[in-house]
Amino acid sequence: xxxxxxxxxxxxxxxxxxxxxxxxxxxxxxxxxxxxxxxxxxxxxxxxxxxxxxxxxxxxxxxxxxxxxxxxxxxxxxxxxxxxxxxxxxxxxxxxxxxxxxxxxxxxxxxxxxxxxxxxxxxxxxxxxxxxxxxxxxxxxxxxxxxxxxxxxxxxxxxxxxxxxxxxxxxxxxxxxxxxxxxxxxxxxxxxxxxxxxxxxxxxxxxxxxxxxxxxxxxxxxxxxxxxxxxxxxxxxxxxxxxxxxxxxxxxxxxxxx
Numbered sequence: 394x395x396x397x398x399x400x401x402x403x404x405x406x407x408x409x410x411x412x413x414x415x416x417x418x419x420x421x422x423x424x425x426x427x428x429x430x431x432x433x434x435x436x437x438x439x440x441x442x443x444x445x446x447x448x449x450x451x452x453x454x455x456x457x458x459x460x461x462x463x464x465x466x467x468x469x470x471x472x473x474x475x476x477x478x479x480x481x482x483x484x485x486x487x488x489x490x491x492x493x494x495x496x497x498x499x500x501x502x503x504x505x506x507x508x509x510x511x512x513x514x515x516x517x518x519x520x521x522x523x524x525x526x527x528x529x530x531x532x533x534x535x536x537x538x539x540x541x542x543x544x545x546x547x548x549x550x551x552x553x554x555x556x557x558x559x560x561x562x563x564x565x566x567x568x569x570x571x572x573x574x575x576x577x578x579x580x581x582x583x584x585x586x587x588x589x590x591x592x593x594x595x596x597x598x599x600x601x602x603x604x605x606x607x608x609x610x611x612x613x614x615x616x617x618x619x620x621x622x623x624x625x626x627x628x629x630x631x632x633x634x635x636x637x638x639x640x641x642x643x644x645x646x647x648x649x650x651x
Contacts, residue, residue: 410573418532418558418582419500421491424465428493431470438494443504444511445488445495449475454524455516456482457546459509459533463633465492474636481649483523487512487536502539502582509540517544526550526649531608531632535584542589549597549622550645553605553632556612558584564609590620597622598648600641602630623648 416422437448447466456478460469466488469475478484489505490498498504516525524547529537534554541549555561559579562571601613603626610626617624625644627635635641 410570411575411578413570414562414574414578418462419489419491420463421489421496421500424463424468425493425496428465429467429471431467433470433475436470439485439515441508441511441515443490443495443498444508446508446512446515447484447486447488449484451483453481453483454526455520456484456526456528457509457512457516457537458484458486459527459529459537459540460486460489461531461533477642478528481646482526483520485512485516487533489536502535502584505536506539509536510544513540513544513546524548528552529554530635532584535586538586538589538593539584541595542592545593545595548595549593550648551597551599551613551616551622552641553601553608553635554586554599554613554616555584555608556587556615558582560612561608564612565607587616587619590616593620598625598644599623600625600627600635600644602626602632602635603628604630605632605635607632 431447433449435449439446439448447470458469458478460466466486469486475484487509488495489500489508491500526548527537527541527546528550530552534551535558537549559571562568562574597620599613599617599622601610603610614624614626616622627638627640630638
């Protein structure tokens with residue numbers, strides 16, 4: 394009975410899981426524990442106003458990459474993703490507040506978007522003649538769409554996006570607990586991608602694993618249909634294995650070649 398009473402109390406105590414929601418949205422302590430500097434050559438760290446990003450220059454057009462919440466900008470280089478992207482681009486990878494070397498800054502929607510805006514402003518000021526593509530994954534989609542609403546790129550690549558953080562929380566395996574997160578937390582971390590997308594007049598492709606249990610493909614499909622963007626649903630793929638498939642990269646190469 395004692396445990397039942399505790400569960401009932403928790404159920405009716407909105408906000409009691411804000412800390413858990415924050416750790417799941419921003420698991421940056423874990424990311425920092427295994428953080429390594431990028432091992433690739435020709436990588437420069439660029440410091441902005443409460444912002445940091447990695448850059449590898451070449452003569453091609455620019456991809457600004459917004460990574461997921463379980464990785465760092467360095468991981469993009471160290472796990473091989475950058476090698477694929479560098480074949481098609483001058484690469485800039487945005488780092489998020491809360492992740493080294495910005496570990497002393499508190500992550501929030503405003504803070505992450507500020508970092509993205511700093512990277513986009515840098516790219517437009519220093520390379521005004523280059524086309525800019527936002528390439529975004531998971532949480533990175535939510536950040537880049539907020540950035541794009543203010544400073545639109547030439548085109549977008551969205552991999553496994555949600556419609557809003559609250560929608561994603563409700564649809565997750567622990568969605569039955571989403572009502573225990575306070576409105577205040579949701580408001581500070583709204584990440585309303587569907588609303589932000591309606592402000593954009595850019596080309597985009599949305600790629601989503603149809604077996605995604607963390608962010609259902611229906612959310613990515615709704616984003617695409619709302620904006621008349623191309624949607625590619627990939628059978629047999631989920632959330633974390635989306636880049637392991639040649640089908641993903643075949644679609645991306647075709648899109649980048651246009």
